[in-house]
Amino acid sequence: MKRNQHITVFGIVAIAIPLMLGCGAAPQGSSTTVAEVNQAPTPATEEPEFLFVQTADSVTLADGVLVMGGVNPATIYFSDRPDRVAGHLTTDEFVATWGDGDDSFASNPPNATLSILAGDQPQEIVVTITEPRLDDGNLVYNVSILEGAEAATGGACSLFIDIIGRPLTPVSYAGVARRSMRRAVIY
Numbered sequence: 001m002k003r004n005q006h007i008t009v010f011g012i013v014a015i016a017i018p019l020m021l022g023c024g025a026a027p028q029g030s031s032t033t034v035a036e037v038n039q040a041p042t043p044a045t046e047e048p049e050f051l052f053v054q055t056a057d058s059v060t061l062a063d064g065v066l067v068m069g070g071v072n073p074a075t076i077y078f079s080d081r082p083d084r085v086a087g088h089l090t091t092d093e094f095v096a097t098w099g100d101g102d103d104s105f106a107s108n109p110p111n112a113t114l115s116i117l118a119g120d121q122p123q124e125i126v127v128t129i130t131e132p133r134l135d136d137g138n139l140v141y142n143v144s145i146l147e148g149a150e151a152a153t154g155g156a157c158s159l160f161i162d163i164i165g166r167p168l169t170p171v172s173y174a175g176v177a178r179r180s181m182r183r184a185v186i187y
Contacts, residue, residue: 048079052161054091054139058114059157061125061150064143068115068157071139095132096114105163106130111146112161116154126148129161 058069075094078086101108109130116123125148129141 017143046185048083048085050077050079050085051079052094052163054159054161055160058158059114059152059154059156061143061152064145064153065070066127066133066141066143066159068139068141070137071134089107089111092134095134096167098132110161110163112159114148114152115155115158115160116152118152118153123149123152123154125152129159 041165053076054068055072056068059069060067069090073091074088075091076086076088085181098104109128111157112127112129114127116125123134126146127141127143128146133140133141
């Protein structure tokens with residue numbers, strides 16, 4: 001009797017596995033392209049929120065003014081899960097779109113962490129940044145110090161701009177890049 005039960009179970013499994021594996025498969029002879037996958041409807045999700053990073057060769061912070069000397073011409077942006085989008089836009093474009101949109105950086109200035117490489121330990125200063133401007137290869141912000149030193153100078157630096165709660169405006173360069181990336185990349 002046990003042998004008959006084993007044969008029956010084996011027979012059911014032998015029939016069920018190919019049926020389960022075939023569910024949802026594309027018909028034989030057809031293939032699905034990346035473009036078709038990207039055009040498939042996806043559930044509505046929140047727009048990703050981005051962080052920006054700007055780097056420079058030197059920095060001076062004094063009297064509420066931050067000067068990033070020899071600023072990199074590219075500003076990097078990235079998002080967290082689930083989107084994991086990353087890219088860059090020119091620093092010129094970043095500055096030019098500062099006031100774009102209803103909830104722009106001009107109307108709601110972002111916080112940022114300035115990380116300065118000086119000696120063995122990086123120095124970190126948390127600021128609110130406003131009024132960006134490019135001046136002969138330097139990026140200049142007016143700042144309010146939230147935490148850290150009121151004045152600083154140093155070599156290589158990075159400015160990590162936090163936009164919690166503010167997705168990119170739909171007309172911004174990075175917004176276009178984000179939509180293009182979301183359509184072109186599958187994670």
